[in-house]
Amino acid sequence: MTLSLMRPELTAVPESPLVQIATLAESMPASIKLCYGESDLPTPAFITEAAHQAALEGHTFYTHTAGYRELRSAIAAKVRELHGAEYDESEIIVTVGASMAIYAAIRACIGPGDNAVIVSPAYAIYANAVTMCGGEPRFAPLRRSNAAYLLDLDRIDGAIDRNTRMLIVNSPSNPTGFMLSIDEQRDLVALAERANLRILADEVYERITYDVEAAPSFASVVENKGRLIVANSFSKTYCMTGWRLGWAQSGAEMIRAITTGVEFMTSNAAAPVQRAGIVALRDGEAWIAQLRAHLTAQRTQVLDALSGIDGVHVTAPSGSFFAFFTVEGVTDSAAFALRILRESGIALAPGSAFGPGGEPALRLCFASTERTIEESLDRLRRSLLPQR
Ligand SMILES: Cc1ncc(COP(=O)(O)O)c(C=O)c1O
Known part of the structure; x- marks a missing residue:
């Protein structure tokens, strides 16, 4: 007899088209993996040392589920400094990555019969978390104009009905690099007020910006927190x-409500890591300036190289460390990413991994060393040239 006691909310979550690329890339020792959403730079030493020191000093026990008060207050101070918005410690919870914050927020708002509207292409966690909570993910793709992405309020409005509980938006965006303006955030807040929705704003790339110190935050726009x-x-x-x-x-x-969910899923984030977080927020501005200078150079290098290849269309991301580009003639991004990986050893993320609006683009993460990017671009150029 087969044992099928698993909930369909979980078994319904589809495997990402990125998995096949990543699995193959991991099995190819000489491959260069530009398919992930992270930098290959190590954590700065002042943060690692702070965690080490904290562990030695005895920060090795459970903390409050919502995290150390000092960390919540350091977060509140940073939000005030960057966005002029006032939050107190009871309005912040420290989590095991933004992933836990996103899942717990969706868990707090979405259940069977509910839906959430997701501005796409988007990181897969939103749709999958909505599905895992028994809700229906709906997509409102950004509008494409040449290689640029634009917010389409009508599409968002059109996707909302009386069962919509949440609007989920990520800015700066993974994978497109699109960044909402303050005015667009105001429009979305007005829409959320009208339709009585919550906005879940994923702002994890808020400091990975090129023309501003920090991306605009919804925190500076909403009146009702x-x-x-x-x-x-x-x-x-x-x-x-x-x-x-x-x-x-x-x-x-x-x-x-989020804290209740988190308490019974992960409980608090690791104590020494939280102490390191306090130090990162307090002493990290020089590091951020350095990181931004590094990424600005990588962005230029990648844009120059990609836009120099016939048939490739790309625009500069306003935030995040991704180039999201299309290649004329390509319609199936997963098949094409697989072909590029086999031919050149460069792993890219297929746009189809990011839901409606993602196809047929490819995502290249340029948060890597200059040499790695140079080598990758050389190999990519050779692989992309026959597309002409
Ligand atoms: C848009 C976006 N949100 C959230 C996350 C997850 O962040 P964390 O590592 O804090 O869980 C990622 C990671 O790639 C991301 O790209």
């Missing part, structure tokens, strides 16, 4: 993907 949940992270800003540290900000009532 409970209308908004911001998910944010240390992963991208401080090259701390493996440490698993993030947070959510919202009204106190929503944070209490």
Whole structure:
């Protein structure tokens, strides 16, 4: 007799087209993996040392589920400094990466019969978390104009019905590099007020920007904090993907609900990692400036090379460390990414991994050393040239 006691909400989650690429790339020792959403720079030493020191000093016990008060207050100070928005400690929860913040926020708002509208192409966690909570993910793709992506309010409005509980938007965006303006954020907040929805704003790339110190945050726009949940992270800003540290900000009532979920899923983020987070926020601005200078150079290098190849269309990302480009004649991004990997050993993420609006683009993560990027671009150029 077969044992099929698994919930369909989980078994319904599709495997990402990225898995096949990543699995093959991992089995090819000489491959260069530009398919992941992380930098290959190590965590800066001042952060690693702070975690080490914290462990030696005895920060090795459970903390409050919502995290150390000092860390929540350091997060509040950073939000105030960057966006002029006031949050107190009861309006912030520290989580095991932004991933936990996103899942717990969706868990707090979505159940069977509900739907959430996701501005796409987007990171797969949103749709999958909505599905895992028994809800229906709906997509409102950005509009493409040449190689640029534009917000389409009508599409978002058209996807909303009386069962819509949440609008999920990521800015700066993975994978497109699209960044919402303050005015667009105001429009989305007005729409959310009208339709009585919550906005889940994923702002993990807020400091990975090129023309501004920080991307605009919904936090500076909403009047009713409970209308908004911001998910944010240390992963991208401080090259701390493996440490698993993030947070959510919202009204106190929503944070209490999220905290209940988190308490029985992960409990608190690791104590020494939280202490390191305090130091990252306090002393990290010089590091961020350095990271941004590095990424600016990589962005130029990648854009120059890609736009120099006939039939390749790309625009500069306003934020994040991705180039999301199309190649004339390519319609199936997963098949094409596989072909490129086999031919050139360069692993790219297929646009189809990011839902409606993602096809037929390819995502290249340029948060890597100059030499790696140069080598990758050389190999890619050779692989892409026959496309002409
Ligand atoms: C848009 C976006 N949100 C959230 C995450 C997850 O962040 P964390 O490492 O903090 O869980 C990622 C990671 O790739 C991401 O690209």
